[in-house]
Amino acid sequence: MYRQVFLTTYLVCFALLLVLLNPIWAQERPPARPAADTTRHFQPVVDRWQGVQPPPYQLNVKGAYIDPYNQNILKGDFPIAGQNLFLILSASIENFAEAFAVPTPSAISGARGQNQRFFGSQSRLLLNETIKFSFELYKGNTAYKPRDFEIKITPVVNLNYITTRENNDVSINVRQGTNRYDSHLAFQDLFIEKHLFNLSKAYDFISVKAGIQPFISDFRGFVFEDANLGARLFGSAASNRLQYNFAYFKMLEKDTNSKLNTVFENRDQDVFVANLYKQDFLKLGYTGQLSFHYNHDKPSVYVDENGVPVRPSILGSSVPHDIKAFYFGWNGDGHFGRLNITHAFYQVFGKDSFNSLAGQAITLNAQMAALELSLDKDWMRVSLSAFYASGDSKPLDGVGRGFDTILDLPFFAGGPVSYWNSQGIRLLGVNLVSRSSLVPNLRGNKTEGQANFVNPGLLLLNLGYLASLTPKLSLSLNGNYIRFINTAALSQFVNQNVRRAIGLDYGIGMTYRPFLNNNAIVSFALNALTPLSGFNDLYESPGTQFSLSTSLIFTY
Numbered sequence: 001m002y003r004q005v006f007l008t009t010y011l012v013c014f015a016l017l018l019v020l021l022n023p024i025w026a027q028e029r030p031p032a033r034p035a036a037d038t039t040r041h042f043q044p045v046v047d048r049w050q051g052v053q054p055p056p057y058q059l060n061v062k063g064a065y066i067d068p069y070n071q072n073i074l075k076g077d078f079p080i081a082g083q084n085l086f087l088i089l090s091a092s093i094e095n096f097a098e099a100f101a102v103p104t105p106s107a108i109s110g111a112r113g114q115n116q117r118f119f120g121s122q123s124r125l126l127l128n129e130t131i132k133f134s135f136e137l138y139k140g141n142t143a144y145k146p147r148d149f150e151i152k153i154t155p156v157v158n159l160n161y162i163t164t165r166e167n168n169d170v171s172i173n174v175r176q177g178t179n180r181y182d183s184h185l186a187f188q189d190l191f192i193e194k195h196l197f198n199l200s201k202a203y204d205f206i207s208v209k210a211g212i213q214p215f216i217s218d219f220r221g222f223v224f225e226d227a228n229l230g231a232r233l234f235g236s237a238a239s240n241r242l243q244y245n246f247a248y249f250k251m252l253e254k255d256t257n258s259k260l261n262t263v264f265e266n267r268d269q270d271v272f273v274a275n276l277y278k279q280d281f282l283k284l285g286y287t288g289q290l291s292f293h294y295n296h297d298k299p300s301v302y303v304d305e306n307g308v309p310v311r312p313s314i315l316g317s318s319v320p321h322d323i324k325a326f327y328f329g330w331n332g333d334g335h336f337g338r339l340n341i342t343h344a345f346y347q348v349f350g351k352d353s354f355n356s357l358a359g360q361a362i363t364l365n366a367q368m369a370a371l372e373l374s375l376d377k378d379w380m381r382v383s384l385s386a387f388y389a390s391g392d393s394k395p396l397d398g399v400g401r402g403f404d405t406i407l408d409l410p411f412f413a414g415g416p417v418s419y420w421n422s423q424g425i426r427l428l429g430v431n432l433v434s435r436s437s438l439v440p441n442l443r444g445n446k447t448e449g450q451a452n453f454v455n456p457g458l459l460l461l462n463l464g465y466l467a468s469l470t471p472k473l474s475l476s477l478n479g480n481y482i483r484f485i486n487t488a489a490l491s492q493f494v495n496q497n498v499r500r501a502i503g504l505d506y507g508i509g510m511t512y513r514p515f516l517n518n519n520a521i522v523s524f525a526l527n528a529l530t531p532l533s534g535f536n537d538l539y540e541s542p543g544t545q546f547s548l549s550t551s552l553i554f555t556y
Contacts, residue, residue, distance in 0.1 A: 068519060068556050076136075084148075088136040092555040096128040100547035102425055103539040104166050119540055121165030130258075131157045134189065145203040146195050154189035158258035172307035182305075186260035187212050188227045199237060206235035212261065215247055216409075217273045219333040222344050222370060223293055224273060225409040228252055228261065243277040254447035256305040268298040271406055275329075286334030286341070293327035295406045297450045299353070304448055312356055313444030314429035315452065315493065321354035323450055325364055327406075340381075342372040348403065348453075357442065357454045357493060358395055364453050366390045366403040368439075370412060374464075383464040385413050389439050391457020391485030395492045400453030402489060404441040412438065413462040414478035417509040419529040419547055420460075420502075427538060428494065440484065442493060456498075457485030473512050478527070480505035484534055494538065501532035507547075523551040 063070035063077070071077040076088040106120030134154045140147035163179045164170060170180035191211030198205050214227040230249035236242060251267035254260065272294040281288035299320035302311040312318045329346045350364040367390045374383035389403040416422050424435040424446075433439065434446035441455045465477040482502040484490065490498045507527025514520050529535075529545045536542075 076138075084141055085139050086137070088134070088138075090134045090136075090556060092132045092553060094128075094130045095552045096126075096130075096549065097551075098126045098128075098547060098549035100124055100126070100423065100549070101545050102423055103542050103545075104164070104169055104426075106166050106168075119542065122542065122545070124162060124164045124169070127161045129159045132188070140195070145198070146205045146207055147193065148195050150193040152189045152191055152193075154187065156186045156188050156260055158184045158186070158255075158260055160257055170306065180257070180306075182257045184255045184258040184260055186255065186258070186262070188261065189213065199235070200239070202239040204236045204238070204240065206233065208233050212252075215245075215249075215273070217245075217247075217275060217291055217293060218289060218329065218331045218344060219342060220344065220370070220412050221409040222368065222405065222412070223291075223327055223329065223346060223408060224271065224406045226251075226407045228271075229264075230271075241279045243279075245273065245275050247271075247273045249273075253302075256445075256448065259447050268300045270294075270296045270298075281332075283334075283336055286332060286336060289329075289331040289333075291327070291329040291331065293325075293329070293406060295323065295325045295327070295350075295451065297323040297325075302448060304445060308429070308444075310444035310449040313442075313449050313452065315356040315442055315444070317354075317356050317359050319354045319356065321352060321356075321450070323350070323352050325350035325406075325451060325453075338375060340372075340374040340376065340383075342370075344368070344370040346403070352400060352453060355400060355452070355454050357452070357489060358398065358400070360396075360398060362398050362400045362453065364400045366401050366453055368403045372412065372462075379468040381464075381466040383462070383466070385462040385464070387413055387438055387458065387460040387462070389458045389485070391487075392454045392489045393486040395454045395489045402441065402453050402455030402457050404439060404443065404451040404453050404455065405437070406451065407447065408439070409436050410438055413460055413480055414464060414476075414505075414507060414527075416523075416525050416549070417476050417478040417507040417527055418480055418505055419507065419527040419545060420480065420482055420505045422525075422527065422547060422549075423545075432538070442489065454489050456487050456490045459483050459485055471516055472514060473510065476509040476511075478505075478507050478509070483532075487534065490538070496537065498537045499533040501534050503532045503535050504530045506530075519555050521551075521553040523549075523553075525549050 063072045065072065065074055068075065073080060074087065074089045076086040079085050080087045101122040103119050104122050105118060132154055136152045138147045138150040161181045162170060165178060167174035167178060170176055170178065189212060191209055191213040193207060193209040196206045196208060210231045212227060212229050213232065215232065217224040228249045229252050230247055232245060232247040234245045249271040251269040251271060253262045253265040253267045255262055275289055275291035278288045299322050300311050301320055304310050312320055325348055327346050327348045329344065331344045333342045335341065346368040348364055348366045352362050352364065355362045369388045372383055372385035374381050390401055392400060392402040414421060420433060421436065421438060425432045430442050430444050437446055438458060438460065440458055441452050443449045443452050461481045463479045467475045469475055482505055484500045484502060487498040487500055507525060509525040512522040526548050531542060
């Protein structure tokens with residue numbers, strides 16, 4: 001099936017390429033340039049890319065097809081035809097390895113027969129390799145104005161392997177054992193972009209992009225960040241001081257283990273996003289943003305590739321239900337003098353036709369707020385930040401007050417140097433928190449499950465330190481204090497009293513760039529969570545949880 005999809009896609013793109021290039025190939029080659037007239041100050045240049053003698057003071061190195069550093073036609077330094085048609089080919093490979101511990105139930109058919117506790121061995125090892133190839137064809141001179149058109153294709157191959165200590169950890173079927181190997185092919189870019197027209201002499205513009213494309217709806221990815229199937233109208237105004245987006249996504253289903261797109265399998269979910277950015281708002285160097293999100297997640301029944309039901313989630317009464325959520329947001333990013341600031345606030349309204357934990361239809365009224373303040377001193381940055389997601393104090397009253405996202409990917413409060421943010425912690429068939437998320441939403445799965453607005457909410461306080469030790473080596477330190485806002489929803493779910501304090505989250509990370517660029521990046525992170533009362537109530541005092549990971553990224 002994958003081979004057929006690949007062949008069909010490449011044939012279509014190759015045919016489209018021939019159609020686009022035909023008018024250019026049909027043109028006659030321009031006549032040879034006449035001999036230069038040294039008595040004139042200006043000379044006509046027929047081909048500004050080839051055959052032009054550079055000034056004697058300019059350092060020029062003749063490139064080659066396999067040379068990614070000097071001039072190369074395969075990375076868009078020269079046109080492949082005419083004067084303004086360019087091709088960029090790139091490839092990257094990311095090798096990720098992680099040894100970590102998370103609370104893991106042992107189930108009835110546990111791997112160790114003598115285990116008397118509900119939770120079994122927590123240690124796991126994950127190996128993940130992602131290979132990307134990118135083909136980008138565009139026309140235009142982007143140094144002065146937007147591209148006339150662009151076609152981009154990025155196929156991705158993912159290989160992942162996990163080994164655990166419990167039988168039910170890799171699959172709901174305990175006969176699958178403790179190990180799992182999986183592979184997946186996806187398209188993370190498959191779009192066409194067309195420049196429609198200019199609005200001013202400053203090249204304010206309107207363009208449209210259609211197909212599988214990446215999109216982040218705010219500065220830090222608090223509510224929606226994904227690469228998915230959609231159409232986007234975007235542009236600028238007021239000499240680029242205003243930027244805007246109108247985006248609609250017909251969401252594709254995600255692969256369970258790689259989290260990548262499936263090959264055109266409909267998710268039964270529609271997402272609409274509109275936002276407006278204003279540069280130099282209030283003060284030079286600060287950008288403000290207004291945004292609106294609409295998430296319509298339709299009733300469906302879905303079991304993931306590991307055999308776990310995720311829609312509807314295993315949370316109370318599992319009934320297919322319809323969610324219509326409206327998010328209104330105000331964000332900002334920039335600096336006021338030496339003080340750097342990033343902030344966000346979201347208010348969500350809407351309706352869930354049947355919330356599984358509440359056991360009835362509910363209206364939505366939830367909030368999220370985030371603030372980061374930082375100061376730079378030479379090669380160091382110190383930051384203070386806070387994150388708040390409202391919790392539901394009355395899970396059975398018909399109002400969902402616990403904040404949840406559409407598909408978040410926040411880089412905030414440590415990101416990969418935070419245990420809470422980097423791990424997926426399960427609780428009785430749902431996620432207490434998902435990988436690369438901050439919100440404890442009791443959701444079946446972040447990428448495949450539906451939003452749940454009856455949840456305990458979160459308060460996170462953060463202290464961070466970032467230092468560029470050398471031009472090649474950087475160091476980051478991170479510490480978080482985390483607690484639930486209200487545990488009534490958790491107590492309703494697990495049928496026991498749960499206290500609010502989650503734990504102390506701390507970590508260290510290092511990034512090394514051996515060639516002073518992004519062609520090779522080596523990353524290392526060590527983080528841990530020391531549980532406090534609430535986490536101990538849920539997981540029977542599991543002790544300090546840890547994660548040790550390394551990443552090697554090579555890009556051509």
